[in-house]
Amino acid sequence: MKNIIFIVASLLVTTLISTVSAVQYQATDNAKRTGGGTRFEQQIGIDYTKQVMSASSNFIWSTFKQAPADRKNVALVTLVVESMDGVAYTSANGIHFSANYIGNYSGNVKTEFTGVLYHEMTHVWQWNGQGNAPGGLIEGIADFVRLKAGYAPSHWVKPGQGDRWDQGYDVTARFLDYCDGLKNGFVAQLNSKMKAGYSNDFFVQLLGKTVDQLWSDYKKKYGN
Numbered sequence: 001m002k003n004i005i006f007i008v009a010s011l012l013v014t015t016l017i018s019t020v021s022a023v024q025y026q027a028t029d030n031a032k033r034t035g036g037g038t039r040f041e042q043q044i045g046i047d048y049t050k051q052v053m054s055a056s057s058n059f060i061w062s063t064f065k066q067a068p069a070d071r072k073n074v075a076l077v078t079l080v081v082e083s084m085d086g087v088a089y090t091s092a093n094g095i096h097f098s099a100n101y102i103g104n105y106s107g108n109v110k111t112e113f114t115g116v117l118y119h120e121m122t123h124v125w126q127w128n129g130q131g132n133a134p135g136g137l138i139e140g141i142a143d144f145v146r147l148k149a150g151y152a153p154s155h156w157v158k159p160g161q162g163d164r165w166d167q168g169y170d171v172t173a174r175f176l177d178y179c180d181g182l183k184n185g186f187v188a189q190l191n192s193k194m195k196a197g198y199s200n201d202f203f204v205q206l207l208g209k210t211v212d213q214l215w216s217d218y219k220k221k222y223g224n
Contacts, residue, residue: 025053027079036103040081044113052114056121063145065188077124088116090123115151127191129198140172147173160222165215178218182207
């Protein structure tokens with residue numbers, strides 16, 4: 001009898017974990033009658049978008065070395081293609097992607113869309129230091145994930161370029177890649193620490209140097 005109870009309890013726990021870790025993905029094109037919306041339908045599509053949303057989530061969890069219990073409790077992630085300025089932005093668990101950008105992009109739009117989506121999906125899953133982390137670091141971590149996924153575009157800055165470590169986006173992504181090279185899994189550990197708050201001292205705790213010292217070393221390495 002005890003064995004039966006144990007088996008049933010184990011099955012319930014397994015079911016609960018599976019339910020908690022399951023994430024649904026929804027994508028909608030609200031700009032179908034525009035040039036960008038048409039290009040989205042023809043060259044990207046809803047099915048591909050949901051595939052990338054799922055694949056990027058798995059990649060992000062792996063990059064952050066997160067087990068299901070370590071992740072944000074998110075049941076649904078949505079993406080809407082709509083007419084707007086800019087490229088894309090994420091609010092809570094919803095991604096908004098510019099049909100204007102898709103329509104006007106001159107290169108391989110599917111590859112660019114995929115790279116931007118990896119960036120935006122990172123915003124869904126990353127910790128932000130309870131709102132206290134520098135915005136440039138948040139954007140840099142998102143671009144770090146894009147970089148590690150192999151979707152860094154050719155126009156990004158080269159390693160060593162940039163004015164400040166927290167300048168954001170590609171500049172900070174390159175710097176974080178350098179830091180991750182000093183200690184494998186550094187970005188994952190940094191993100192984990194940012195769950196409860198933020199301090200520049202995290203760099204000292206993880207790498208033994210201040211972030212300004214690390215930035216100086218980084219610039220010297222590449223002759224900048």
